[in-house]
Amino acid sequence: MPAPSRRAAAAESAPETVRLTGVGFGYADSPDVLRDVNLILPRGSFHFLTGPSGAGKSSLLRLLTLAERPTSGRIALFGQDVTDLGRAAAPPLRRRMGVVFQDFRLLDHLDLFENAALPLRLAGKKRAEYAADVEEMLRWVGLGGRMDARPPSLSGGEKQRLAIARAVMSRPELIIADEPTGSVDKAMADKLLNLFQSLNKLGATVLIASHDEALAEQSGARRLRLDRGRLTGSAG
Numbered sequence: 001m002p003a004p005s006r007r008a009a010a011a012e013s014a015p016e017t018v019r020l021t022g023v024g025f026g027y028a029d030s031p032d033v034l035r036d037v038n039l040i041l042p043r044g045s046f047h048f049l050t051g052p053s054g055a056g057k058s059s060l061l062r063l064l065t066l067a068e069r070p071t072s073g074r075i076a077l078f079g080q081d082v083t084d085l086g087r088a089a090a091p092p093l094r095r096r097m098g099v100v101f102q103d104f105r106l107l108d109h110l111d112l113f114e115n116a117a118l119p120l121r122l123a124g125k126k127r128a129e130y131a132a133d134v135e136e137m138l139r140w141v142g143l144g145g146r147m148d149a150r151p152p153s154l155s156g157g158e159k160q161r162l163a164i165a166r167a168v169m170s171r172p173e174l175i176i177a178d179e180p181t182g183s184v185d186k187a188m189a190d191k192l193l194n195l196f197q198s199l200n201k202l203g204a205t206v207l208i209a210s211h212d213e214a215l216a217e218q219s220g221a222r223r224l225r226l227d228r229g230r231l232t233g234s235a236g
Contacts, residue, residue, distance in 0.1 A: 016079065017043045017174050017205040018064060023073035025059055032071070033059045035229040041207060043173075046200045048216035049209040051226035057209040058102070060226065061178050064207070065099050066090045078173065095123065098172035098204075100180045104163040106151040112138060112162055113147040119170040130169075137165045140195065142188065157183040164192060168199055175199060175206045181215060193219055 018041035026032035033056045041047060049057055062068045063075060066082060074083045077093055085093075098119070106115050114121075116138055120130040138144050141161040151159060160183045168175060175196065181189035193215060200206045210216060216223055224233040 015043050017041050017045075017077065018207075019074075019076040020063075021074045021076075023063065023070045023075060025056075025063060025068065025070050025072075033229055034063075034070075034226075037073070037229075037231045039224070039231060041205050043205055044200065044203050046197070046206045046219070046221040047208070047224050048219060048221050049207060049224045049226065050211070050213060050216055053211075055226040056229045057226050058178055060231075061099075061176055061207075061209055064174075064176055065097060066094060095119070095170075096173045098167035098170065098175045100160075100163050100167045100175075100177035102178045102182070104151075104159045106159060106162060106166075108151050111148050111150055112143055112154075115151065115162055116165045116169055118166060119172075123170060134169065137169060138162075141165050141192070155183075157185075157188070160184060161188070161192070164195070168195065171199065171202065171204065173204060175204050177206075177208045179210055180208060181210065181212060189215060190218075 018039065020037050020039040023034060023037040024032050025034040037060065049060070051057055059068070063070055064077070066085065070083060074081060076082065078096060080093070082093065107118070110118070113134055117130055117134045120134070135144065135147065138147055141164060143158060143161060143165070151162065154162065160180065164177070164180055167177070177196070181192055184192065189212070196206050196208065197219070222233070224231060
């Protein structure tokens with residue numbers, strides 16, 4: 001039997017994908033957005049994060065994607081304390097994540113195929129290795145007929161579907177999605193939920209922030225709730 005890769009060995013030694021301990025977060029001269037948040041996401045778990053607007057959901061996701069640092073407490077990702085992580089050390093960890101932002105962050109100068117394939121290109125893969133997979137994913141999210149189009153020509157819902165396709169193309173270990181079904185109809189929301197569930201069954205840890213309580217209930221996933229910066233619900 002071949003020796004396990006460093007990544008596989010690290011995964012085996014880190015049963016928790018995410019651990020937050022006493023985390024607080026706030027902006028200068030403003031009340032804290034998050035207060036004493038404690039959270040464990042076991043590897044391979046699936047959670048919905050709900051709560052009213054302004055509860056701190058997006059801020060929590062920004063901490064997990066290393067876009068912000070906590071003002072108090074500790075954060076660990078993949079078994080590594082990242083609270084005081086230097087800027088240069090963040091990209092390798094981010095490459096283990098698939099992130100869906102509310103503002104999509106698509107590259108307007110690239111066509112849909114190139115946008116979706118970007119994580120694979122950054123990982124050093126050649127087009128011949130991933131072309132069929134990218135085309136299949138774009139067909140899955142209903143964009144198979146527009147692969148040569150560029151993001152400015154898309155509707156909001158189409159941009160959202162492209163952002164999701166890009167986020168999951170590399171089968172990341174951790175998927176973080178902020179309102180991923182907010183601009184699509186019920187049928188497409190169900191299809192996207194099925195995609196997240198399928199990736200979860202393959203081992204990905206999934207955290208979806210959403211106002212859609214019905215979708216969260218339908219998913220059967222564990223529920224977390226943020227209200228006034230405090231977290232409730234079970235993540236075990």
